Amino acid sequence: MTTSLETDICGTRLRNPTMLASGVMGETGDSLLRVAEAGAGAAVTKSIGLEPRRGYPNPTLVELEDGYINAMGLPGPGIEAFGEEMSVALKGGIPIIGSLFAAIPEDFVTLAVRMQEYGASAIELNLSCPHAKGYGMEVGVDPEAVASIVRQVKAAIDIPLWAKLTPNTHRLLDVAKAVEGAGGDAIVAVNTVKAMAISVEARRPVLFNRTGGLSGPAIKAVGLRCVYELYEAVDIPIIGVGGAETSRDVLEYLMAGARAVQIGSGVGRRGLGVFQAACGGLLRYLEEHGLNSLSDIVGVAHVQ
Amino acid sequence: MFSEAVKIEQRVEEGKGITTLRFPMGAKVRPGQFLMVWIPGVDEIPMSVSFIGALAGITVKEVGEATRALSLMKEGDVLGLRGPYGNGWQLPPGRVLCVGGGVGMAPIMTAAEGMADRTRVDVAIGARNAGEIIFEGRARRASDDVRTTTDDGSYGLKGTVVALADQMMREKRYDVVLGCGPEVMNRYLLKACKQHSVPCQLSLERLMKCGAGLCGSCVIDGLRVCADGPVFTGEQVERMTEFGRWKRDDAGLRVSL
Numbered sequence: 001m002t003t004s005l006e007t008d009i010c011g012t013r014l015r016n017p018t019m020l021a022s023g024v025m026g027e028t029g030d031s032l033l034r035v036a037e038a039g040a041g042a043a044v045t046k047s048i049g050l051e052p053r054r055g056y057p058n059p060t061l062v063e064l065e066d067g068y069i070n071a072m073g074l075p076g077p078g079i080e081a082f083g084e085e086m087s088v089a090l091k092g093g094i095p096i097i098g099s100l101f102a103a104i105p106e107d108f109v110t111l112a113v114r115m116q117e118y119g120a121s122a123i124e125l126n127l128s129c130p131h132a133k134g135y136g137m138e139v140g141v142d143p144e145a146v147a148s149i150v151r152q153v154k155a156a157i158d159i160p161l162w163a164k165l166t167p168n169t170h171r172l173l174d175v176a177k178a179v180e181g182a183g184g185d186a187i188v189a190v191n192t193v194k195a196m197a198i199s200v201e202a203r204r205p206v207l208f209n210r211t212g213g214l215s216g217p218a219i220k221a222v223g224l225r226c227v228y229e230l231y232e233a234v235d236i237p238i239i240g241v242g243g244a245e246t247s248r249d250v251l252e253y254l255m256a257g258a259r260a261v262q263i264g265s266g267v268g269r270r271g272l273g274v275f276q277a278a279c280g281g282l283l284r285y286l287e288e289h290g291l292n293s294l295s296d297i298v299g300v301a302h303v304q
Numbered sequence: 305m306f307s308e309a310v311k312i313e314q315r316v317e318e319g320k321g322i323t324t325l326r327f328p329m330g331a332k333v334r335p336g337q338f339l340m341v342w343i344p345g346v347d348e349i350p351m352s353v354s355f356i357g358a359l360a361g362i363t364v365k366e367v368g369e370a371t372r373a374l375s376l377m378k379e380g381d382v383l384g385l386r387g388p389y390g391n392g393w394q395l396p397p398g399r400v401l402c403v404g405g406g407v408g409m410a411p412i413m414t415a416a417e418g419m420a421d422r423t424r425v426d427v428a429i430g431a432r433n434a435g436e437i438i439f440e441g442r443a444r445r446a447s448d449d450v451r452t453t454t455d456d457g458s459y460g461l462k463g464t465v466v467a468l469a470d471q472m473m474r475e476k477r478y479d480v481v482l483g484c485g486p487e488v489m490n491r492y493l494l495k496a497c498k499q500h501s502v503p504c505q506l507s508l509e510r511l512m513k514c515g516a517g518l519c520g521s522c523v524i525d526g527l528r529v530c531a532d533g534p535v536f537t538g539e540q541v542e543r544m545t546e547f548g549r550w551k552r553d554d555a556g557l558r559v560s561l
Contacts, residue, residue, distance in 0.1 A: 024518050027556040030526030046520070046556075054554035058348035059340075061514040063307055063386050072519055077556045201309035201382045202344035268518040268531070 003286045005279055007041065007260055007294055009237050010160045010185040012095050012121045014041035014260060016282070017294055018250065018275045021241050021264030022047055022099040022124060022164070027076060029088025036092025038272035039279060043089070044097040044262065045082070047126040048115070049135075050107055052078040056131075056208045062197040067216025067243065068265055069195045071131040071209035074101055079114050086118035095121035097162070101135045105152040112153045112161075122159050125149060127175075128166035128191030130213045137191070141169040143178035150182035162239065164188035167219075167226050173233045186237040188262065189226045193219050216265035217243040224256050231257025231299055245270055247281020254294060255301040306331045307386040312379050313359060320435030321366040322407060323375045327383065329360040335414035336392035336507060336535050340515040342384030346373040350512045350530070352484075353388065354410035354439075356418070363438065365407040389515050390534045393505055395419055398479030401502075402447075403428045403469045403493055405485020406436055411507050411534075412484050413439045416446040423448055428472060430465020430485070434458040466492040473500040480504065487561060491548040494538055504538040510551055521552060 005016035019042040025031040026046035035043045055075025062069040077085070089096045098115030100123060102108045112123045127146055129136025139145055146163065154161050163179040165172060167190040176187050192213025197206040205211075223242025230238050240258030244250050245266035253261045266274040282294070291297065314326035333339075333353045341362060342348040347370035355361030364374045377383070393415045400419060404412035409429060419425050426449040431437045433456050443450040452460030453468045461468060466489055469481065473496065483493045484507035497504040510522040510529045517531030525544045527533065541547055550558045 025520045025523075025528070027520040028523050028526065028552070031520050031523050031528070034526040052555035052557055055513070058513060059342055059384075060348075061340075061516060061518070063516060068516070068518070070514065070518070072513065075513075075519075075521070075555055081557055199309060199344065199384060202342075202384065204344060206342070206384065265518070268514075268516045271517075271531075 003283060003291070004293055005282055009239065009259055012042070012160060014095060016041040016279045017254070017260040018278050019239070019260055019262045020044055020267070021262035022126065023072070024264040024267050026099070029085035032089035032096060033092045034272065036094045039276040040094060041260065042095040042097055042121070043092070044124050045089070045099050046076050047074055047099040047101040047129065048076050048079050048082050048111065049074065049101050050079055050111065052076070052081065059206050059208055062206050062212070064216070064218065067214055067218035068268065069197050069207065069212040069214050070192070071207045071212030073209060074129060074132040074135060079111050083118050086120070090119050097122045097124050099124040099126050099164070101126040101129060101132070103134045103139065105149045108149050108153050109156045112157050116157045116159050120159060122162055122185070123153065123157060124162045124164050124188060125153065126164055128164050130166065130168055130192055130194040131209050131211060137166040137168055140166050140175065141171060143171060143174045146175050147178040147182040150179050150184045154183040160185040162186040162188050164191055166191045167222050168194045172226060173229060176230050176234050180234045180236050184236065186239060187230055187234060188239045188241060189230055190219070190223045190242050193222055215243070216269065217245065219243050220249060224252055227253055227258050228256040228301065231302065245274060245278070247278045247285060250278050250282060251285060251297065254297050255299070257299040257302065259298055307384070309382050309384050312377055312381050312383060315377070315379050318363060318438040321375070322363060322436065322438055324354060324361050324363045325374070325377060325383070326355060326359045326361040328358060329385065331388055333360065333388045334392035335395065335418040336411045337388040337390045338534060339385050339387040340389065341374065343370060343373045343377070344382065344384065346370055348384070350515055352411040352507070353414060356414050363407060363410045387515065389530055391532070393482055393535050396480045399424050399477065401426050401428065401469060401472055401478045401481045403465055403481060403483040403485070405430045405465050405489040406432065407438070408485035408489070408507070409439045412482060413442055415482050416443060422446055426450070426472060426476070428453070428465050428468045430454070430468065430489070432456065464492070465489060466496055469493060470496045473502060478502050483507070487548055494541055497538055505535050506538065506541055507534045508536060508541070509534065511554065521556065523552070
């Protein structure tokens with residue numbers, strides 16, 4: 001038997017477990033195509049809403065030694081115009097996961113149905129963006145609200161439904177159980193950690209929105225903890241995200257219980273080669289340890 | 305990569321509505337790279353580095369709110385900087401023609417100075433009128449053959465800088481052309497270089513938010529101007545279906561140029 005990095009997330013087959021995280025290079029079809037060419041196993045689109053949205057004025061990004069703080073404010077072309085981008089993105093031959101944001105279940109349903117029509121392999125609900133008023137995390141910390149969204153969207157589509165959750169709550173596990181109970185197919189954890197940067201010289205917050213979401217290696221330890229706890233709380237697959245850049249980072253997430261790992265900030269910090277480099281390291285690890293597939297290491301860190 | 309706050313040490317009016325701000329900067333910059341420049345309380349915008357060295361600089365032309373606020377900054381005022389970002393020019397051996405349109409002279413000038421050989425670097429400077437011709441003195445220190453042109457003929461030759469570059473390519477054999485200016489200039493310069501079979505590099509511009517290769521707001525056909533550019537080879541630019549035709553707005557929607 002040959003060593004393979006293939007992985008399966010509730011019916012969506014990936015050639016490898018690395019995935020582009022939402023929010024990075026996912027706004028246009030051509031950039032998603034480049035991510036496919038760069039070797040990612042799947043790509044998640046920028047979160048798309050009902051209408052075109054400009055997002056916040058700059059500064060929208062702070063660069064730190066070990067990550068970024070961003071407050072883009074969910075800019076995007078809206079679901080209508082995104083069809084054209086999807087048709088380009090699908091030429092890459094990898095699963096394209098449609099990320100969506102909305103404030104109420106009915107709007108999530110409308111968006112999910114369109115995204116399915118466009119050819120998305122799965123839907124990822126953005127229940128976790130920490131910097132857009134009325135959306136994301138403001139919806140995603142209430143288990144009942146989340147259950148209602150998941151139930152209604154799930155009833156309207158045939159493709160798998162993933163829910164991307166926020167670590168900015170003490171109710172992460174309750175929210176995840178609500179997703180599972182309402183029929184959600186997978187959990188994506190975590191979105192960015194709500195954060196802030198202040199300029200001493202300017203005596204004010206740097207970001208236009210004042211607060212934003214911290215990503216990159218700075219939050220890997222938080223993401224790992226969340227995935228580890230989620231693995232023990234729910235039975236549906238978990239996709240890890242938060243600061244993973246190297247094959248070692250990916251291994252840590254897999255061992256914590258993730259079936260696949262999304263990479264976002266790593267694309268900015270290490271370039272588009274980040275996917276292939278991580279996969280090369282994973283393959284070497286499997287071979288060196290005489291393992292045939294990734295499933296042999298998923299969750300192994302849960303020692304008695 | 306760095307983030308720092310700097311104090312403006314020098315402010316120079318280069319031309320009509322065109323201002324240079326100089327400041328001490330720790331980071332090493334290559335010709336053609338850019339900085340994300342934060343004007344606290346106003347905006348953060350990408351700016352080509354126009355002076356490299358201990359006293360770095362940017363050169364800004366007033367076109368909107370952010371550039372106006374930047375232009376009005378005084379010595380002693382504080383700017384936030386992050387970067388440098390982008391690939392910069394591939395400074396080649398051989399004879400080089402540097403072509404700058406308007407404030408596009410900023411990255412062109414650092415390239416001309418970066419080659420540090422006035423015998424093999426020629427410079428074509430173009431602007432709409434005499435008041436917008438910048439860096440001619442610097443160019444003459446960096447090159448033996450500097451020519452100027454204005455759209456209205458108020459200084460130098462009358463005509464476009466592409467017509468001037470075309471003339472220079474007729475007279476001399478260049479190994480490469482470096483160009484930066486408005487997209488319409490870049491488009492015709494690319495065409496002229498093709499006619500003369502001279503390879504070129506063009507520095508392009510798009511609406512930019514993060515500057516760091518993440519958000520995708522500045523993509524042209526999937527290439528990020530901030531991280532894959534801003535300098536692209538003529539071959540790359542020729543393959544871009546959006547070049548010269550479309551740009552993306554704040555929402556990522558494609559709009560005609």
